[in-house]
Structures are given as structure tokens and as C-alpha cells.
Amino acid sequence: MSKIKWGFYIFLIPVLLWLFLLIVFPHIDLFVNSFRSQNNLGDSIWSLANYKAFFSDSVYWYTFVRTAVYSILVTFLTFIVTFPVAFYITKVVSVKFSGFLALLLLMPFWVGELVSVYGWMILLRESGIINFFLLKMGIIDTPLKMLYNDISMIIGLVYMSMLFMIVPIMSSLEGMDDSLIEAASDLGASKFTIIRKIVIPHAAPGIVSGSIVVFMLVLGDYLTPDLLGGKNALWFTEQIYNEFIASFNWNEGAAFGFLLLALSTSIIWLALKITNQSFEKAVS
Amino acid sequence: MDNILEVQHISKKFAGHTVIKDLNFGVREGDFFSILGPSGCGKTTLLRMIAGFLEPTSGKVIIRGEDMSGIPPNKRPVNIVFQSLALFPMMNVKENVAFGLRRRKFTNKEIDEKVFSMLSRVGLEDYGNKAVTQLSGGQRQRVAIARSLVLGPSILLLDEPLGALDRKLREHMKIELKLLQAELGTTFIYITHDQSEALVMSNKVAVMNSGNFDQLDTPKNLYKFPATSFVAGFVGETNKFDISTQKTENNMMNITTKKGWKLEKRFFEDEEHNFLFIRPESIILKPDDKLKDVSRFMIKVKTILFDGSNTKISAYTKVGDERILIALPQNARFENIAVGDEMEAAVHHNDLKCYKE
Amino acid sequence: MIRTLPSSKTYKIGYTIFIALFYVFLFAPLIVTCVLAFNNSNFPTLPWKGFTLDWFFANNGQRVGVFEDSDLLSSMYISFETGFYVSVMSLIVGTMGAFLFVQEKFRFKGALYFLALAPLVIPGVILGISILLSSTIAGGFVDQHFGIDIPFLRPSFSLVVLGQFSFITTFVVLVVSAKLKKFDGTLEEAALNLGASRFDVIRLITLPYLKPALIGSFIVSFLMSFGNFNTTLFLVGSDTTLPIDLYSRIRDGSTPVLNAVSFLLIFGTSLLAVFNLIYNNVKNKE
Ligand SMILES: Nc1ncnc2c1ncn2[C@@H]1O[C@H](COP(=O)(O)OP(=O)(O)OP(=O)(O)O)[C@@H](O)[C@H]1O
Ligand SMILES: [Mg+2]
Numbered sequence: 001m002s003k004i005k006w007g008f009y010i011f012l013i014p015v016l017l018w019l020f021l022l023i024v025f026p027h028i029d030l031f032v033n034s035f036r037s038q039n040n041l042g043d044s045i046w047s048l049a050n051y052k053a054f055f056s057d058s059v060y061w062y063t064f065v066r067t068a069v070y071s072i073l074v075t076f077l078t079f080i081v082t083f084p085v086a087f088y089i090t091k092v093v094s095v096k097f098s099g100f101l102a103l104l105l106l107m108p109f110w111v112g113e114l115v116s117v118y119g120w121m122i123l124l125r126e127s128g129i130i131n132f133f134l135l136k137m138g139i140i141d142t143p144l145k146m147l148y149n150d151i152s153m154i155i156g157l158v159y160m161s162m163l164f165m166i167v168p169i170m171s172s173l174e175g176m177d178d179s180l181i182e183a184a185s186d187l188g189a190s191k192f193t194i195i196r197k198i199v200i201p202h203a204a205p206g207i208v209s210g211s212i213v214v215f216m217l218v219l220g221d222y223l224t225p226d227l228l229g230g231k232n233a234l235w236f237t238e239q240i241y242n243e244f245i246a247s248f249n250w251n252e253g254a255a256f257g258f259l260l261l262a263l264s265t266s267i268i269w270l271a272l273k274i275t276n277q278s279f280e281k282a283v284s
Numbered sequence: 285m286d287n288i289l290e291v292q293h294i295s296k297k298f299a300g301h302t303v304i305k306d307l308n309f310g311v312r313e314g315d316f317f318s319i320l321g322p323s324g325c326g327k328t329t330l331l332r333m334i335a336g337f338l339e340p341t342s343g344k345v346i347i348r349g350e351d352m353s354g355i356p357p358n359k360r361p362v363n364i365v366f367q368s369l370a371l372f373p374m375m376n377v378k379e380n381v382a383f384g385l386r387r388r389k390f391t392n393k394e395i396d397e398k399v400f401s402m403l404s405r406v407g408l409e410d411y412g413n414k415a416v417t418q419l420s421g422g423q424r425q426r427v428a429i430a431r432s433l434v435l436g437p438s439i440l441l442l443d444e445p446l447g448a449l450d451r452k453l454r455e456h457m458k459i460e461l462k463l464l465q466a467e468l469g470t471t472f473i474y475i476t477h478d479q480s481e482a483l484v485m486s487n488k489v490a491v492m493n494s495g496n497f498d499q500l501d502t503p504k505n506l507y508k509f510p511a512t513s514f515v516a517g518f519v520g521e522t523n524k525f526d527i528s529t530q531k532t533e534n535n536m537m538n539i540t541t542k543k544g545w546k547l548e549k550r551f552f553e554d555e556e557h558n559f560l561f562i563r564p565e566s567i568i569l570k571p572d573d574k575l576k577d578v579s580r581f582m583i584k585v586k587t588i589l590f591d592g593s594n595t596k597i598s599a600y601t602k603v604g605d606e607r608i609l610i611a612l613p614q615n616a617r618f619e620n621i622a623v624g625d626e627m628e629a630a631v632h633h634n635d636l637k638c639y640k641e
Numbered sequence: 642m643i644r645t646l647p648s649s650k651t652y653k654i655g656y657t658i659f660i661a662l663f664y665v666f667l668f669a670p671l672i673v674t675c676v677l678a679f680n681n682s683n684f685p686t687l688p689w690k691g692f693t694l695d696w697f698f699a700n701n702g703q704r705v706g707v708f709e710d711s712d713l714l715s716s717m718y719i720s721f722e723t724g725f726y727v728s729v730m731s732l733i734v735g736t737m738g739a740f741l742f743v744q745e746k747f748r749f750k751g752a753l754y755f756l757a758l759a760p761l762v763i764p765g766v767i768l769g770i771s772i773l774l775s776s777t778i779a780g781g782f783v784d785q786h787f788g789i790d791i792p793f794l795r796p797s798f799s800l801v802v803l804g805q806f807s808f809i810t811t812f813v814v815l816v817v818s819a820k821l822k823k824f825d826g827t828l829e830e831a832a833l834n835l836g837a838s839r840f841d842v843i844r845l846i847t848l849p850y851l852k853p854a855l856i857g858s859f860i861v862s863f864l865m866s867f868g869n870f871n872t873t874l875f876l877v878g879s880d881t882t883l884p885i886d887l888y889s890r891i892r893d894g895s896t897p898v899l900n901a902v903s904f905l906l907i908f909g910t911s912l913l914a915v916f917n918l919i920y921n922n923v924k925n926k927e
Binding site for chain 1: 643644645646648652656659660663664666667668669670671673674677684685686687688733734737738740741745747753754755756757758759760761762763764765766767768770771772773774775776778803804806807810839864867868870871874875884887888891892895899900903906907910911913914918
């Protein structure tokens with residue numbers, strides 16, 4: 001078949017512009033600028049000062065590690081919460097309702113992160129709805145401080161991540177033949193064995209891709225940790241924001257950004273290696 | 285003789301692997317030409333080269349005397365009915381059939397007329413506004429054929445068009461296709477791996493074997509005089525034996541199978557043979573003593589495979605204990621043959637087909 | 642444990658309760674937010690002080706409803722505008738990308754595909770700061786060498802559009818190429834064989850086939866853009882988008898007007914969801 005070459009370029013050029021102008025060059029700039037800083041005379045020079053600042057200040061360090069650990073924890077919790085739901089919708093509930101239940105899952109995503117976070121604030125704060133009912137029923141006398149701590153932050157993060165975990169798991173479970181479970185059960189396997197030996201291995205690609213997306217979203221989130229985590233819930237994106245917007249120290253902000261990027265890519269790379277998946281396969 | 289299609293020394297390689305090997309043949313105008321071969325032998329590849337979806341690695345396709353090299357598929361006077369039918373799901377039956385006409389800039393009135401007459405011809409005049417997904421397999425089949433035929437192509441290429449249908453419908457469509465072709469006079473090139481389709485419908489059949497034609501002949505000759513052991517084994521049902529042969533003084537040939545069954549045949553061709561084919565229906569049960577030029581042997585009936593007019597017995601030869609299938613005509617003469625019976629059988633010398641390889 | 646296999650009663654009940662709790666968890670914040678939009682109280686909390694539409698329509702010294710609050714209305718409008726531009730651009734470029742990656746063969750295709758997927762694992766904050774950084778550098782460069790000031794290279798509406806476009810396009814590429822991979826190539830061949838040109842094939846066969854995926858990714862792109870916060874935060878100029886506006890209001894202490902906005906968003910997207918559901922049902926019945 002004869003290919004019209006210019007047709008190909010009409011398609012290629014916008015894609016190249018997108019990828020190079022908005023992805024590649026900005027990240028090169030980010031990388032380069034993380035190695036620049038100002039000397040005493042106010043001139044811009046090459047230096048490792050930005051990275052030194054990171055490694056010498058324990059607050060930065062602590063926040064960095066804390067963000068990584070909490071992101072992994074949230075990813076894991078999200079999996080625990082959503083897996084039974086994904087299984088229920090694809091394999092248990094009658095087909096009539098499964099479409100509707102799946103559609104409901106999309107709501108938090110559709111209304112946006114900010115509205116959901118706001119909803120949690122209304123529920124959890126001292127003058128909030130939960131405290132109102134607890135007081136009313138006489139279970140407590142003074143309002144509980146449920147907002148602005150790690151727990152409320154984790155709740156918010158799990159809440160906003162659920163969809164991104166459940167959709168890939170559901171799609172890999174949908175591709176699973178029910179007769180596999182029937183056969184296993186017929187051969188005498190217990191529920192636990194079936195889940196562990198049949199269902200989870202089958203859903204593995206979905207679990208991996210869901211986990212990657214969730215981990216990345218949580219790690220790079222600013223809104224939820226900022227609003228639900230309160231003052232002492234240090235999240236690394238808040239440090240980046242401070243460098244960029246509050247202190248106006250873009251070079252150090254760039255270094256922090258680059259460290260966060262390195263962290264997310266290396267953890268995702270590690271996870272892919274351990275589970276033996278390829279990036280292209282996992283995300284599509 | 286003017287051939288509507290000439291395929292000249294065509295070859296096709298995929299990444300160094302040769303799929304079509306120096307193929308050379310012609311098709312006459314109005315022929316129902318079948319290409320019969322096992323899965324993966326290169327039938328679809330050949331068809332796609334004729335239609336222009338693949339460029340041959342070497343060789344030429346000539347249609348009505350015109351060299352097709354470099355002519356894109358949308359400019360060739362051939363239409364194709366795909367193995368998967370490829371009906372456009374986003375269009376209804378009428379729009380599917382009208383698709384090609386619209387590309388040729390006919391007026392709406394002409395299109396309506398042509399589509400209607402084509403749909404009537406395939407018996408679907410009342411289905412024009414149905415979605416193609418609402419049709420049965422046979423109806424979809426007919427839409428696909430109508431869609432191609434409405435353009436009045438010089439040649440219609442059909443790639444296993446009946447493959448997806450169930451057996452009953454396939455039998456029916458076989459006859460319908462044959463009638464349609466006879467009525468229109470369009471040249472059909474029909475690909476199949478089902479030998480009965482090829483034999484029933486065509487006036488010429490090419491048997492394809494790993495990228496080349498083993499034999500190109502009429503269905504009857506193909507069946508009666510297979511040119512190679514591949515054709516003998518592929519076309520029609522048959523019994524196959526590994527043999528060795530030996531010449532005797534009186535111009536006869538002794539045939540011995542691996543397990544030691546012995547037969548003899550007149551007309552010795554000068555070479556050694558390694559394979560013997562005997563069709564089940566060429567074996568005569570309880571032959572007359574007067575019958576001449578036959579090779580006789582004793583068999584013992586093992587099971588009877590009842591299948592109406594196609595009933596056979598599975599038997600063993602007394603000498604050599606070779607398993608052999610024999611057609612069992614359903615008539616009074618053979619009514620009381622039963623499992624365990626022993627009887628004489630015979631094959632005419634001409635029905636013992638021997639091949640070197 | 643699945644539809645065809647019986648389970649014990651306790652197991653079934655336990656499982657159902659878990660699922661019910663999950664959906665309570667899912668909807669509690671949304672429902673509470675909606676209900677409190679109609680509470681006749683100056684704070685978004687209980688007790689219930691009666692029904693009011695003040696938070697939508699009032700305009701007196703104490704209460705200013707959504708539809709009377711020009712700042713909110715203008716940030717809402719800006720979010721709509723942003724969403725529109727972002728989803729149109731993402732749809733066009735993403736579809737082009739999908740065609741390239743699925744149907745074409747060219748050098749460095751694998752590397753380019755990898756790049757196209759990269760935004761999935763780049764945190765939104767990083768996308769924001771890197772685009773801010775390089776546009777500022779580019780702007781400074783142009784200003785210094787040519788003496789031209791290019792406003793859109795500073796935090797602004799267009800920069801927000803570009804920032805959101807940079808990762809939403811990836812999503813479109815994924816959705817459209819998944820659909821395109823399932824496309825039966827013989828349909829295109831059949832069309833060519835019936836005399837259609839390459840252009841006809843795309844217009845009459847491929848695009849109609851992709852239509853549901855295109856509509857779906859347009860809607861989702863719009864919603865992703867409309868709700869985006871993390872990337873926008875760094876690129877936004879004086880034209881604040883709705884999430885940024887709401888964010889600063891929440892930090893300053895919330896009033897039920899935020900509930901009213903949330904109610905509108907929840908209500909609007911539910912309508913969109915219902916519309917989508919009906920559309921798909923009609924499609925499936927056809
Ligand atoms: N695009 C291709 N690239 C590489 N090899 C191919 C390609 N198309 C076909 N082949 C190979 O060429 C051989 C012939 O394929 P072809 O499709 O022509 O077979 P066929 O006779 O039509 O088989 P079937 O009856 O199963 O349709 C096969 O071995 C196949 O693997
Ligand atoms: Mg084929």
C-alpha cells in the first residue's frame with residue numbers, strides 16, 4: 001500500500017511538540033536548574049548546594065521518607081479496601097446491578113478531589129457532622145479532634161485513590177473465566193485458597209497497574225495532605241510548594257522536585273521488577 | 285486463449301520466510317476457480333496479492349492484460365469477500381451495499397436502483413434498513429457478497445466465505461453461490477480448505493501445498509487422477525499405506541506394505557514407490573470371480589461406522605493386519621454384513637495409486 | 642462465592658455489610674455536603690435550622706449565594722473555558738498519537754510511546770513546577786534577546802491549559818489506542834477494496850468506530866481538567882480556576898456557599914453520568 005508521507009508528519013508533529021515542549025524540555029530544565037544556585041555576588045553558578053541543603057536538613061529528609069512510606073501504606077490500604085468491592089461487582093452481585101454499582105464508584109472522581117476533601121472536612125472537624133451525632137447520642141461529652149492528623153489524611157488519600165485502583169482490578173477480573181473458580185471449588189479448594197491461588201494471580205496485572213497509578217497520585221498530591229493533614233502533616237509536595245511559592249527559591253524547589261520524581265520512578269521501577277511486569281503493559 | 289487473470293512467477297517472502305514460491309497460473313473469464321489447501325499454506329497471502337493489499341516480492345499480477353504492479357487496492361477491478369466478512373457495523377444493510385457505489389459517484393437514484401436489484405438477487409430486498417448485526421450468518425454472508433458484486437467487478441475473490449457458517453447452512457450456501465455465479469457469469473476465485481466446497485462448486489480447482497500448486501485440474505480429474513501423494517491424501521477420503529515395490533517378470537509389480545500386506549498391480553512404472561492410496565469406495569466387497577485386473581485379499585470386519593449413504597466399515601486385512609476403511613453401500617446385497625465377518629475384497633489395478641513421495 | 646457457587650449465610654451477610662459500608666464511605670461526604678447546602682445556618686454543619694436557598698440566590702449583607710457571587714461565577718466560567726480548550730486539544734493530539742502508535746511503524750516508536758505514557762508516573766506537582774520553570778526561562782530568554790514580553794509564558798490562563806493538556810493527552814492516547822487496537826483492520830481493507838480513498842476510510846469507517854471512545858474521553862478529559870488542582874496551582878495567574886478559588890476559600894474558613902458550589906458540581910456530574918448511562922444503553926440496544 002502506498003503511504004502518503006506528509007499525512008504521517010501531520011500526525012507526528014503535534015505529538016512531538018506535545019512530548020518535547022511540555023514533557024522533555026521542562027524536565028531537562030528542572031534537572032539543570034536543580035544544579036544551579038546563586039553565589040555571594042548573586043550570580044548564577046553550578047553547584048550542589050540544593051542537594052546539600054536537602055541532605056543536611058533533617059526536616060527535609062524526614063518529610064521525604066515519611067511521604068514515601070505513607071504513600072506505600074495508602075496504596076496498600078486502597079488495595080485492601082477495594083479488592084473485595086471489585087470482586088463483588090464483577091463476580092458476585094447479579095449482572096443487573098453491577099453496571100450501576102460500578103458507575104457509582106466514579107462519582108468521587110467526577111466531582112473532583114476538592115469537593116470530596118471538603119466533604120470529609122465537614123464530616124470530621126470538631127464542629128462536624130460525626131461529632132454532632134456522637135454528642136447527640138451521648139457517646140462522648142467533648143468533641144473529638146478527628147481532623148488535621150495522619151488518620152484523616154490517610155482517609156482522604158484512600159478515598160481519592162480508590163477509583164484508580166478498582167477500575168484496573170475490575171477489568172482484569174472481568175477477563176477471568178468464572179469456570180476457573182468453579183473448577184477450583186469443585187476440586188475442593190477453600191475460599192481462601194481460591195482467592196490466593198486463582199483470583200489474585202489472575203488480577204495481578206490490574207493490581208500492579210492500579211498500584212502504580214495510586215502510588216504516583218498519592219505521592220504527588222498536594223491538596224489532600226494540605227487540607228486534611230493540617231500543620232504537622234508534612235508532605236514532600238508541601239516542601240516543594242514552599243520553595244517555589246513562599247521562599248521563591250526555585251533552584252532548591254527544582255532539586256526537591258527532581259528528588260520526588262526520582263523517588264516515584266525508582267519505587268515504581270522496583271515494583272515492576274519484583275512483579276515482573278512491563279511499564280507499557282501495566283499502564284494500558 | 286485469453287485469461288482474465290494471469291499470475292506470473294509470483295513469490296512472497298515474510299522476513300526471509302518464503303510463503304509463496306514462484307507461482308504461475310491463469311484463470312479464464314467466467315470460471316469458478318477454487319484454490320484448495322490446508323491452513324497456513326498461503327491462500328490468503330495469494331489472494332491479498334491479487335487484491336493489492338500485499339506487494340509480491342517478485343512476479344506480476346495481470347488482470348485483463350494490464351499489469352497491476354503499483355496499482356493500489358482501491359483502483360483494481362477486483363473485489364473481495366473477506367474471511368471475516370468485514371461488514372461495516374456502523375452502517376445498515378443498504379448503506380453497506382451502497383458504500384462502493386457512493387465512492388464511484390453514482391447519483392442517489394442510480395444507487396437506490398442498483399442496491400435494490402442486487403439485494404433482490406440475493407433475496408434480501410426486505411432487509412435493506414436492518415443493522416448488519418441483526419442478520420443471521422447466512423444473511424450476512426449474502427450482504428458481503430452483494431456489496432462486492434454490485435460494483436460489477438471483473439473478478440470476485442472469496443476468502444473462505446462459508447467458514448463461519450454451520451454445516452447445514454454451508455451446504456445450502458454452496459449451491460446458492462454456484463447458481464449465483466452461473467447466473468452472473470462473473471469470474472470467481474474461491475479459497476477454501478474444504479474439499480467438498482471446491483469439488484462441488486468449481487470448474488477448476490488448484491490444490492495448494494506450502495506455497496505452490498500441486499495440481500490444477502477439473503474436480504473430477506483431481507479426484508480420479510491425483511498428481512501427487514499430497515493431492516491424493518488431501519482431496520477425498522482415502523486409505524494411506526507406506527509401501528515398498530518390486531518388479532516381477534510378467535510386467536507386474538508386487539506391493540508390500542510395512543506390516544506385510546501384499547498386493548499386485550499391472551503396468552509397472554519404472555521407479556520405486558513409497559506410498560499407496562486406496563479410496564474406500566474403490567474397494568469391491570465380495571467380488572465376482574470373473575472380475576479381471578483386480579488385486580484380491582481377505583478382510584475381517586472390525587466395526588461398522590454407520591453414516592447413511594456414507595457408511596463405512598473399518599476392517600483388518602487377514603495378511604499383514606493393516607487397518608482399512610471400506611465404503612459399505614446401503615443396499616440389500618450387503619445388508620447382513622456384521623462385525624467379525626470375514627470376506628473377500630478386491631481393488632482394481634487402476635485404483636491402487638502409488639507415489640514416490 | 643461467585644454467582645453460581647453457593648456460600649454460607651454468615652459469609653454472604655458479612656460480605657454484603659462490607660459492601661454496604663463501602664458505599665456509605667463513598668457517599669457520606671458527598672451527601673452531607675449536598676444536604677448542608679440547603680441548611681439555613683451560617684456554618685456548614687448541623688443542627689438543621691430549616692430549608693433555605695440563600696446559599697444559591699441570596700445577596701444581602703450577610704449571605705451571598707453562588708449565583709450572586711461574581712468571583713465564584715467568574716472562576717467557574719474560567720474552569721469551563723479551561724476544560725473546553727484542554728479537552729479539545731487533548732482529544733485531537735491524543736487521537737493522532739493513538740493512530741501513530743497503533744497503526745504506523747517508524748523509528749523510535751517504542752521510545753516515543755514510552756514518553757507519551759510517562760506523564761502517568763510524573764506527579765502533577767512536578768509537571769506544574771517543570772512547566773513553570775521552563776516557560777519562565779523561555780520568557781526571560783525572549784525578553785532579554787528580543788525585547789518582547791510574551792505574557793502567556795508567565796503564570797496565566799494559557800499556561801494552565803498547556804499544563805493540564807500535557808498529562809490529559811496521555812489519558813486520551815491510552816483510551817483511544819485501546820479501542821483502536823480492537824479495530825478489525827479488514828474493515829479498512831474492505832473499504833479500500835470497494836474503492837474508498839485513505840481519507841474516506843478514516844472519515845467513514847475508523848472515526849465512526851471510535852466515536853464512543855472519543856466522546857467518552859472528551860467527557861473524562863473535561864472533568865479531569867475541571868477538577869485539577871495539583872498542576873494548576875503552580876501555573877495559575879490572575880484568572881483563578883474554580884478549584885483554586887475554592888481552596889483559598891476553604892483555608893479562609895468555609896461558609897455553606899462552598900456546599901452550594903459542591904452541590905452544583907455533584908448534581909451536574911450526576912446528570913452527565915445519567916446521560917452517559919442512557920447513551921450507552923441506547924447504543925447497546927441498537
Ligand atoms: N504479515 C505476515 N507476516 C509474517 N508472516 C505471515 C504474514 N501473513 C501470513 N504469514 C504467514 O504466511 C503463511 C501463510 O498464511 P496465509 O494467511 O496465507 O494462510 P492461509 O492458507 O490463508 O491459511 P488459513 O486457511 O488458516 O486462512 C503462514 O505461515 C503465516 O504465518
Ligand atoms: Mg486464510
